Amino acid sequence: MVGAGVVNLVSAYFLAKANHRLTIVDKGPNPLYPAFWKKLGCTFGGENVRMFTYTEADNYNEKGSQLYSRMDEAFERVIGDSGWLVRPKETLNAQEQAWIQDFHAVSPADAIQFGEEIYRVNISSGKIWQQWMEEAPELFDDVDLVQDILRIYSDPADFHAAQKLHGRLGSLTEVLSTESALEKYPLFKSARSADMLGGCMMVKGFTLKVQDFCKKIIRHLMDAGVEFRWNANFSGIQKNWDGAVTGVIIDDKMEQYDHYVLSLGAYAGATLENTRTGNQLHGVLGVWLSLPNIYPELKHSMKIHKTGRVGEDTNVTLIEQHGEPVLVLGSGYGYTGNATKNNISNSELQGIFDSVKHTAQTYFPEAYAMVKDRIDGTGKYCVRSWTPTGLGVFETIPTVRGGHLIVTGGNNTGGFTQAPYIADAVLSTLRNKIHPLQSLFAPQRMRRSIESSIS
Numbered sequence: 001m002v003g004a005g006v007v008n009l010v011s012a013y014f015l016a017k018a019n020h021r022l023t024i025v026d027k028g029p030n031p032l033y034p035a036f037w038k039k040l041g042c043t044f045g046g047e048n049v050r051m052f053t054y055t056e057a058d059n060y061n062e063k064g065s066q067l068y069s070r071m072d073e074a075f076e077r078v079i080g081d082s083g084w085l086v087r088p089k090e091t092l093n094a095q096e097q098a099w100i101q102d103f104h105a106v107s108p109a110d111a112i113q114f115g116e117e118i119y120r121v122n123i124s125s126g127k128i129w130q131q132w133m134e135e136a137p138e139l140f141d142d143v144d145l146v147q148d149i150l151r152i153y154s155d156p157a158d159f160h161a162a163q164k165l166h167g168r169l170g171s172l173t174e175v176l177s178t179e180s181a182l183e184k185y186p187l188f189k190s191a192r193s194a195d196m197l198g199g200c201m202m203v204k205g206f207t208l209k210v211q212d213f214c215k216k217i218i219r220h221l222m223d224a225g226v227e228f229r230w231n232a233n234f235s236g237i238q239k240n241w242d243g244a245v246t247g248v249i250i251d252d253k254m255e256q257y258d259h260y261v262l263s264l265g266a267y268a269g270a271t272l273e274n275t276r277t278g279n280q281l282h283g284v285l286g287v288w289l290s291l292p293n294i295y296p297e298l299k300h301s302m303k304i305h306k307t308g309r310v311g312e313d314t315n316v317t318l319i320e321q322h323g324e325p326v327l328v329l330g331s332g333y334g335y336t337g338n339a340t341k342n343n344i345s346n347s348e349l350q351g352i353f354d355s356v357k358h359t360a361q362t363y364f365p366e367a368y369a370m371v372k373d374r375i376d377g378t379g380k381y382c383v384r385s386w387t388p389t390g391l392g393v394f395e396t397i398p399t400v401r402g403g404h405l406i407v408t409g410g411n412n413t414g415g416f417t418q419a420p421y422i423a424d425a426v427l428s429t430l431r432n433k434i435h436p437l438q439s440l441f442a443p444q445r446m447r448r449s450i451e452s453s454i455s
């Protein structure tokens with residue numbers, strides 16, 4: 001397995017359970033020891049929180065969407081001008097221009113269909129998460145697991161659209177009138193005064209400390225005899241004349257196994273150029289901000305949808321850090337393209353940090369006031385992999401030993417959410433069984449979508 005982020009670690013857990021012998025390589029350092037966050041992938045490089053909801057990996061490509069409107073302009077403008085680009089459009093390389101062209105080429109009908117399929121994948125994954133929590137409760141102990149999500153919308157029209165969606169998906173558990181929301185959560189009084197409380201509802205979902213959870217998986221796998229090789233770089237796939245995989249290149253040497261599972265996150269670069277996935281996995285970063293949780297009335301993690309493009313959705317997760325209750329805000333989008341190194345400067349991200357600070361100030365004004373003089377320049381971000389279709393990638397290629405090479409990724413804002421369903425698909429593939437993800441996330445759907453939009 002190449003890549004030791006949450007996606008491959010969850011797959012590794014289930015593969016080891018099914019008695020597969022595993023070697024896991026990652027170009028980053030061992031996350032069990034302290035490391036500079038920019039050297040780590042999305043899972044370990046960001047903050048120690050992630051959320052599961054039915055709509056976690058929303059399709060931002062939906063044309064005509066009430067919730068994600070104006071996406072046609074996102075890749076035209078830099079963050080400072082309310083776009084998604086971390087650098088000016090003129091500096092994008094040929095692969096980045098092609099990726100953006102592919103993003104725009106997805107037809108409105110396909111975008112709606114892909115959005116529905118993403119929800120289906122999330123819901124299927126939720127069933128596995130549930131079962132996993134029952135079967136292996138020790139993995140979910142001491143990771144600050146918090147059930148149910150309070151969703152807050154600044155704009156009533158967005159709230160009504162989301163209420164309809166969550167009702168249809170079977171995720172909605174309670175709608176709160178503004179009065180009852182304020183009674184339960186007096187902290188939102190100032191948001192209400194600023195006209196930023198358009199609606200609230202409770203939905204199914206949970207949050208946990210993703211890095212603590214993944215470290216538990218790593219230790220569990222090490223105890224089961226899995227070999228981990230850190231600081232080991234994968235640089236490509238070798239194939240024979242027939243297109244079957246003969247091996248992978250790790251630290252400039254070819255290595256051969258029965259099967260391969262590649263989950264490289266946002267930094268695949270050109271390493272997958274001889275696959276159908278090819279140029280589809282690019283990076284979109286998001287930023288983090290932590291506040292003291294001084295609000296005893298908060299019992300659930302939250303998702304705040306603030307109308308406007310830069311920091312549209314913010315996940316707010318309740319955890320303890322060094323014994324103190326903390327609110328961790330994660331939000332924003334910055335297209336980093338096919339860069340293989342993590343070297344964005346915070347000044348380019350100022351627009352996103354400002355938007356998250358605005359969210360903090362609007363909804364948690366007292367907590368924000370306590371830290372506002374200390375947070376500038378400390379901002380962390382991490383980069384998730386993203387595809388032009390909004391769908392993830394699940395590609396399978398036969399190997400000369402009669403096995404499979406699997407490429408996964410591109411799960412945009414929902415890699416954590418979708419990880420168990422991806423693991424299920426990996427396991428089925430290695431057993432030569434059909435799994436829905438093989439066609440739902442087939443990378444060639446991008447080409448089909450473009451061809452149908454041209455014809």
Ligand SMILES: Cc1cc2nc3c(=O)[nH]c(=O)nc-3n(C[C@H](O)[C@H](O)[C@H](O)COP(=O)(O)OP(=O)(O)OC[C@H]3O[C@@H](n4cnc5c(N)ncnc54)[C@H](O)[C@@H]3O)c2cc1C
Pocket residue numbers: 002003004005006007008025026027028040041042043044046049050051052056232233234235263264265266267268271284285286287288315330331381382383384385409411412413414415416417418
């Ligand atoms: C701000 C923010 C908030 C988010 N919140 C949520 C959330 O609440 N819920 C949710 O479901 N998702 C969320 N996501 C998305 C989620 O974090 C990612 O989808 C997920 O962490 C991706 O995991 P991964 O295993 O695919 O990639 P990564 O964690 O990036 O792991 C990939 C690994 O591959 C290694 N690698 C890459 N290239 C090579 C190579 N050439 N050789 C060897 N190793 C290599 C990297 O070092 C890395 O360790 C969020 C993302 C961001 C940015």
